[in-house]
Amino acid sequence: MFIELSGSLARAQDVKVIKFNDLKAIIDSKEAGLKIINFWATWCKPCLVELPFFETISEKYRQKGVAVYLVSMDFVSEIERVRAFVKKRELKSGVFLLNEPDYDKWINKVSESWSGSIPATLMIKAGERKFFKKGFDLPELEKEVKLFE
Amino acid sequence: MNEQGLKTRNNIMKRKSLILLGALLATGLYGFTELTKSKTGETVLFNFLETDSYVVGDEAQDFSLLNIDGSKKSLASFKGAKGFIVVFTSNHCPFSKAYEERMVALDGKYASLGYPVIALNPNDPEAYEEDTHENMKKRASEKGFTYPYLVDDKGIGQIYGAKRTPQVFVLKKEVGKNIVKYIGAIDDNAQDASSVNKKYVEDAVDNLLANKPVVTQNTKAIGCAIKWRSNI
Numbered sequence: 001m002f003i004e005l006s007g008s009l010a011r012a013q014d015v016k017v018i019k020f021n022d023l024k025a026i027i028d029s030k031e032a033g034l035k036i037i038n039f040w041a042t043w044c045k046p047c048l049v050e051l052p053f054f055e056t057i058s059e060k061y062r063q064k065g066v067a068v069y070l071v072s073m074d075f076v077s078e079i080e081r082v083r084a085f086v087k088k089r090e091l092k093s094g095v096f097l098l099n100e101p102d103y104d105k106w107i108n109k110v111s112e113s114w115s116g117s118i119p120a121t122l123m124i125k126a127g128e129r130k131f132f133k134k135g136f137d138l139p140e141l142e143k144e145v146k147l148f149e
Numbered sequence: 150m151n152e153q154g155l156k157t158r159n160n161i162m163k164r165k166s167l168i169l170l171g172a173l174l175a176t177g178l179y180g181f182t183e184l185t186k187s188k189t190g191e192t193v194l195f196n197f198l199e200t201d202s203y204v205v206g207d208e209a210q211d212f213s214l215l216n217i218d219g220s221k222k223s224l225a226s227f228k229g230a231k232g233f234i235v236v237f238t239s240n241h242c243p244f245s246k247a248y249e250e251r252m253v254a255l256d257g258k259y260a261s262l263g264y265p266v267i268a269l270n271p272n273d274p275e276a277y278e279e280d281t282h283e284n285m286k287k288r289a290s291e292k293g294f295t296y297p298y299l300v301d302d303k304g305i306g307q308i309y310g311a312k313r314t315p316q317v318f319v320l321k322k323e324v325g326k327n328i329v330k331y332i333g334a335i336d337d338n339a340q341d342a343s344s345v346n347k348k349y350v351e352d353a354v355d356n357l358l359a360n361k362p363v364v365t366q367n368t369k370a371i372g373c374a375i376k377w378r379s380n381i
Contacts, residue, residue, distance in 0.1 A: 039371075043243045045276075046374060073371045075243075075340040101338045102346075107369040113193040115202075115312035117374040129191040 015083050015095045017076060020106040023098055026069055027110075027124060033065025034125040034148045039110075039118045041073040042085045046135045047119040051089065053138040057145055058093045066145060068093040073118055123148065202310030202332065205366045209235070209320050209327040210308055214269065214299035217286045222297045224267070224320075224327055231263030232321035232330070232357060234350060237301070237311040239272045240288050241279040242373035245315045247339050249292045252315075255335070255350060256296040264319075264354050266296035271306030272314070276376040302378055313372030319353045319363070330357060333368030 026037065038054050040047035051070070058068035070091065074082050076099040086095050100106055107116050111131040114120055121132040125148045132144075203209060213223045224233060234255055238245040256266035274281040279288075282300050289298045309318055319331035331353035336345040353363045 041243075044373065046376075075247075077340060101340055101344070103339075103370040104334065104337060104368040107371070111191060111193065113191070114369070116369045116371045117313035118371065119374065130194065131191055132194045134194060 015072070015079065015086055015097050017079065017099050018071075018096045020098065020100045020109070023071065023096070023100075023106075024109065027122070031065070031067070032126065033067060034061075034123060034145065035067050035069065036145070037069045037071055037122040037124070039071050039073055039120045039122075041118060042078070042082055043074070044118050050119060050136045050141070051091070053136055053141045055091060055093060056138060057141055061145060064149070070095045072097045202312065203318065203329045205329050205332060205363070207329045209318060209329050210305070211327065212269075212299075212301075212303060212305045214301055214303060214305065215282065216297045216299050217282075217289045217294070222267070222299055227265060229263065230265060230322065232319065232354075233327065234259060234264055234266045234354065235309075235318040235320060236266060236268045236315055236335075237271055237306050237309070237313075237318075237375070238268050238298075238315040239270050239277070239280050239373065239375075240284055241272065241277040242314045244313075244339050244370075244372050248315050248335050249294070251335055251342060253293060253295055258351070259354050260296070262354075262358060264357070268294070268296055268298045269301040269305060270298065270314075271301040271304075271311060271375050271377065273376045273378040275379070302380070304377070306375055307377060311375060313370070313374060315372060316370075317350050319350060319357070321357050330363050331366055333365075334370035337368075339370065 023037075026035065029035070036054065036057065038050075040051065042048070054068050054070065057066065070093050072082050072095065074097060076097060079097060082095070082097055103116055107114055110122060111129075113131060114133060117133070119135045121136070123130045123132070123144065128148070130144070136144075211224045213221045216222045224230075227233070236252060238248070238252070252266055252268065260266065270280055270285055272280040278284070285298055285300065288294075315335065317331065317333060317335055318329055320327040321330045322328075331350065333349055335348075335350050337347040337349070338345045347365075349365055349368050352365060356363045
């Protein structure tokens with residue numbers, strides 16, 4: 001118990017503020033494994049419901065090369081709120097805050113099918129892209145991850 | 150799914166392939182999810198209840214919905230209007246809150262020119278307590294809304310194909326019909342009104358007032374997903 005607690009503390013995440021170019025670099029990076037990029041916000045109730053599922057998947061499939069990126073749509077002025085949330089929930093996936101307020105400029109670059117409502121999730125592996133304009137439960141999320149294996 | 154529900158959905162999904170619907174119902178694939186392959190080869194999965202939007206040029210349906218003052222409001226009740234700035238919004242959504250002052254300003258600027266703001270809240274108050282009729286009244290009075298703020302309990306948001314709050318549909322009256330002229334965000338900076346570069350809705354209405362085509366007809370923005378009422 002103690003080891004697990006200190007382990008999670010050791011891995012406590014900072015929240016990095018990024019621009020769209022940084023996000024694009026993640027999307028375009030050539031890793032072999034599956035990248036799961038989830039768009040969320042602390043104020044988005046359905047997003048918070050599914051966050052633990054992404055954490056579970058991240059933990060369970062990390063060894064298989066699955067990388068989870070939690071990209072917050074909170075306003076950059078709310079960064080401390082996001083940091084406090086990440087700490088409280090002890091999130092271990094990479095957490096980012098995308099500070100790119102001119103949404104119309106980049107939403108289509110994530111997916112042309114995306115209206116901008118969250119939750120939304122992009123999965124990419126070796127050029128294959130799947131975009132989800134919806135929330136997940138854990139079995140459904142795991143099923144999608146396995147489809148990429 | 151009962152027959153009534155299916156009927157309503159079919160009506161809403163005007164442009165959606167019934168064959169796909171049938172196939173999905175038959176296989177039970179993904180429960181409430183549909184699946185399409187986009188032009189770019191990307192697979193897209195989305196909630197079954199997500200409907201196609203109106204597109205610019207479509208005729209928008211009128212409605213009769215409960216206002217914060219207890220009366221029923223419809224588009225037709227605005228006799229002198231040249232058009233409307235219809236905004237799907239909510240109490241609970243931080244993006245909606247961020248735009249409240251700007252919506253009041255839009256109404257102040259354009260209602261007298263024939264384009265009043267009409268706000269509709271399509272969220273299920275069972276899911277968001279902040280979005281009850283009582284709380285809508287409270288918010289409107291606290292924030293000094295000058296425009297109608299209507300309870301959308303008739304699925305108008307689904308008929309229009311609203312995807313998030315806030316989302317604007319600018320309509321123009323043309324021979325008795327309300328024609329969609331712009332769909333999207335109010336401007337290009339939700340979090341900081343002083344950093345706005347492009348005022349999409351103002352530009353669209355200015356174009357219409359000058360009898361010109363709307364230059365920017367569609368924009369996208371991050372917003373809160375709408376939790377539709379379960380009774381529609």
